[in-house]
Amino acid sequence: MEVSVSDLRAIRAISYREVIRFLRAKSRIVSSIAVPLIWFCAFGFGLGSAFDVRYGSLGYAEFLAPGIVAMTVLFASTLSGISIIVDKEFGVIKELLIAPVSRVSLVIGKLIGGMLTSFLRAILITILFCVIIELHVGIWDFLGVLLVIALIAIGFGGFAIAIATKMESLEGYGFIVELIVMPIFFLSGAFFPIERLPSWLLTMVVFNPLTYGVDGLRLFMVGTSSFSLPSILTVLFVFDIVVVLLAAYLFERSGV
Amino acid sequence: MKKNIMDMNEHVIQTINLTKEYGELRAVDNVSLSIGRGEIFGLLGPNGAGKSTTIMMLTTLLKPSSGRAEICGYDVVKEPNKVRKSISVVFQDHTSDEWLTGWEYLRLHAGIYNSSEARIQELLILFNLKEWKDTPIKQYSSGMRRRLEIARGLVHHPEVLFLDEPTLGLDIQTRLKIWSYIESLSREEDVTIFLTTHYMEEADKLCDRIAIIDDGKIVAIGSSEELKSVLNSNLITVKVKNPGDMMQILSVLGMESEIQGNSIQIHTTNAGISEIYDVVRDMQNDVELFNVKKPTLDDVFIYYTGKEIRDEASEHRRHPLMRRGFI
Known part of the structure; x- marks a missing residue:
């Protein structure tokens, strides 16, 4: 597999298109902020104050905040899959398939576009958290947050594209994604610390890549984590590479 | 052009x-x-x-x-x-x-x-x-x-x-x-x-x-x-004052003709067109109409496929596989 200059151009053009489309759909921007905020308020304040949950020196809202950022990115990533199916549905993808660029670069273009839109969402959310719960995130930590967001966005975006190559309709895709994404989200340590989980549950959590994403965000946002930074980054990098290769392979083979 | x-x-x-x-x-x-x-x-x-x-x-x-x-x-x-x-x-x-x-x-x-x-x-x-x-x-x-x-x-x-x-x-x-x-x-x-x-x-x-x-x-x-031109068949319509005379001349030339309403119709090859034209020119003053209908692409299509091409655009639009260009 070789990547040429024309592939890089295609990646740039395609990711740019994804960003334009995101910015043009005003309702998407609103919902991408509103939904995580609703979750955050309901659980962070509702649950947190009702049961007076604490994690070390952290209040429950602070503990939950990185989990909600991870959720935002995870949900946003599934849109990469929707974007592929919509492109198939409307034939847009054929215009890209007749271009003299590799199939991998089309997948990467979509992923980078998804990553950039995740950045926009996550920056807005993080700023809101800084205001609401007086979270102080320094500039270096914020760059760390962006790095972890990028790794989550690419990995789960690739995952979504891999599923989308197998799907013909949006309905079918929506069903499958809900079936897979919800457990990934709930079993990621976004809601609860993983240290005291029963071993059968812990096994599932440890094999869930999002767990490391949530942990990385927690490290950079509130300064505490269950795993060390090198192991977090290693797991996420390996996950991303495997998933992107898989997505590219399936995309190539599906011949869309 | x-x-x-x-x-x-x-x-x-x-x-x-x-x-x-x-x-x-x-x-x-x-x-x-x-x-x-x-x-x-x-x-x-x-x-x-x-x-x-x-x-x-x-x-x-x-x-x-x-x-x-x-x-x-x-x-x-x-x-x-x-x-x-x-x-x-x-x-x-x-x-x-x-x-x-x-x-x-x-x-x-x-x-x-x-x-x-x-x-x-x-x-x-x-x-x-x-x-x-x-x-x-x-x-x-x-x-x-x-x-x-x-x-x-x-x-x-x-x-x-x-x-x-x-x-x-x-x-x-x-x-x-x-x-x-x-x-x-x-x-x-x-x-x-x-x-x-x-x-x-x-x-x-x-x-x-x-x-x-x-x-x-x-x-x-x-x-x-x-x-x-492969079809080599043209339809000529002529309207003259005395169709009987004209048809007689045509039958001498070995061409079949028939009366349709008040005009004569002749099916002929490409070469036949000029022969009939010569006849018509000689009868100049009696001729009211002379029309040559060359075959259309529709005729060609029917000739080769035995069927007419229909506009199935509306039907076509609805088939999902066709819409995606798979068929």
């Missing part, structure tokens, strides 16, 4: 026994074509005849079951990327992203192919879309969208432009307009055009050469004139 001079020695598109099978069904059956540089070539046939499948194979989107095809000397299976560099395709259904503006859409493709913004400007002017360039494609009419998509197909100066049913579903004025754009770009852009259609007039008016395809097979190929 059709060009008569083209370099027929240089074959830009060449297929040898190109075949595509879907299980038992032979969608494309041993198609062999040679298309020269600068030609406007039309593949004419009813829906389901194998036109789109042929285009899909020639444009590397579908692998042939057997046979071969070369575009600009590159094999579509072995060198797909080189083929992709030389061609462009405008698909049957609108494939432009309606969320983008015209400019952004062309920019996207110029970005992929490394074309300049000057080229985009040039195409916007050629296709009369300059004042709409910042309008979202959603708000374009069908005809404008089609023009934009053809412009998109030209951003990288392709050598061959494939147009799959370029005027399907457009009203007649818009269709005429698209034809004039296609003619002008064939003159100005030095591009070979391969189009599929099931509109007779489209093939007749636009194409230098036409291949009639039915059930996946090419049943006839040639210029519109050549195809028509």
